[in-house]
Amino acid sequence: MAADIGEQPAGYARLLDSANAAAIARVAAVVAERRPRHVVFTARGTSDHAALYGAYLTEIRLGVPAGLASPSVVTLFGARPDLSDALVVGVSQSGGSPDLAEVLRAARSTGALTLAVTNAPDSPLADTAELSIDVAAGHERAVAATKTYTAELFALLMLVEGIRAGDGVLPAAEREALAALPDLATRTLADDTPAQLAPRYRFARQLVTTGRGYAYPTAREAALKLMETSYLPALAFSGADLLHGPLAMTDPEIPVLAVVGSGPGGRSMGEVLPRLDERRADVVVVGSADVPGATRLAVPEVDERYAPLLDILPLQRLALALALSRGEDPDAPRGLKKVTATM
CATH class of the missing domain: 3.40.50.10490 (Glucose-6-phosphate isomerase like protein; domain 1)
Structure with a gap:
């Protein structure tokens, strides 16, 4: 756990490198073009808290209503809410929980745009979604999530600001502010x-x-x-x-x-x-x-x-x-x- 915690500044820097930043920008541009009328996040455990942060960002920065889904609505009760014109985002470190994949599968069937934010780009969740973001945190040793949590936060921040920009590309002032975070985290x-x-x-x-x-x-x-x-x-x-x-x-x-x-x-x-x-x-x-x-x-x-x-x-x-x-x-x-x- 100590090692995982200590790797977080490097994880922030990794998401800002050109390849990862460009990948997030491409996803943001697709979402911006689709102009979803509302955003629904689905997650469990630690990732649920990252999703809550994403919901705050979405409503405050984009002015788009956002909320957190209850997976049991789909998996236990068999409901299929109408999520047309929505962006449905599954947030999961492992991408391995079947209930989250099922929510995205059901959302796609009703016309939603679906996105997986995960540390496992080859996971079932990423395979189910139309779009995927790799939070690039690397292998996490401890059971208690630390570096994958903050990587999810950082990825969601870059995503929302990219959507706000319209073309996925962060403004220069935003990039400069984000670039300071690895050193601030180290401090x-x-x-x-x-x-x-x-x-x-x-x-x-x-x-x-x-x-x-x-x-x-x-x-x-x-x-x-x-x-x-x-x-x-x-x-x-x-x-x-x-x-x-x-x-x-x-x-x-x-x-x-x-x-x-x-x-x-x-x-x-x-x-x-x-x-x-x-x-x-x-x-x-x-x-x-x-x-x-x-x-x-x-x-x-x-x-x-x-x-x-x-x-x-x-x-x-x-x-x-x-x-x-x-x-x-x-x-x-x-x-x-x-x-x-x-x-």
């Missing part, structure tokens, strides 16, 4: 604060993660990483949803990891943090925002839509360090395997 991973923070939560019984907008997928992915590596029950809420009830359970015994950037989503967390302070919750702020008096996992400031590519890095390292401090094996969590097939 983020060099900070040893996550390892120093792990003993603080060694005996925690429960944990909460929260964020808004682009940070919400990060909060959900961090919660999953903590659950699958440390077996620590972790509940993820958007900052808004946290105030609609779950806030009542927070107290000094329940740590809260709050993902707070410097854009609109991060600023909106200004309503949440004081309420957590009233509850005397043990809060750690993750991100670029400077919150006076808070314990921080600091991340370089970037455009808020890029922040998920950096914010998750210290949280992955925290999950790794916490698992080790609790005497667990984060490379091989009990009961889990790399490819999970569901229907």
Whole structure:
């Protein structure tokens, strides 16, 4: 897991190289020409959080309605929703889960344009879709996904911005901003604060993660990483949803990891943090925002839509360090395997 985490800056750079960037641009150009009226993502596990990020990007950057499909609608109940004029995107590291392939197969039968975003370009999911993007993360050693997750984020970001450009080619300013991310990721991973923070939560019984907008997928992915590596029950809420009830359970015994950037989503967390302070919750702020008096996992400031590519890095390292401090094996969590097939 440590090796996989450390390879992420190189993975970002790999997606930006000419061949991979050109491949994503070609897919983006096809989608832009088709002008889908809405976008539906389908995914499981960690990839579901990447898909959620893709949905935020789609609605905010393209102005196109987006959502996440429930595969069981197709696989268990046999329904065939009318997805004509839609882009249906299957996101999966392995591309091996049959339910996702079945969703894309059903979508194609009703006239949708289908796309697979996967680390396995020869997978059943990629074979089923009309279009495919290889996230080019390379072999992932640990069961818990890290570098494949951020590769999916980066690929979806390049895809959406390419669609927005119309011809798939990113504007020069966008390319320049993306080109800075590998070095920023390296700098983020060099900070040893996550390892120093792990003993603080060694005996925690429960944990909460929260964020808004682009940070919400990060909060959900961090919660999953903590659950699958440390077996620590972790509940993820958007900052808004946290105030609609779950806030009542927070107290000094329940740590809260709050993902707070410097854009609109991060600023909106200004309503949440004081309420957590009233509850005397043990809060750690993750991100670029400077919150006076808070314990921080600091991340370089970037455009808020890029922040998920950096914010998750210290949280992955925290999950790794916490698992080790609790005497667990984060490379091989009990009961889990790399490819999970569901229907």
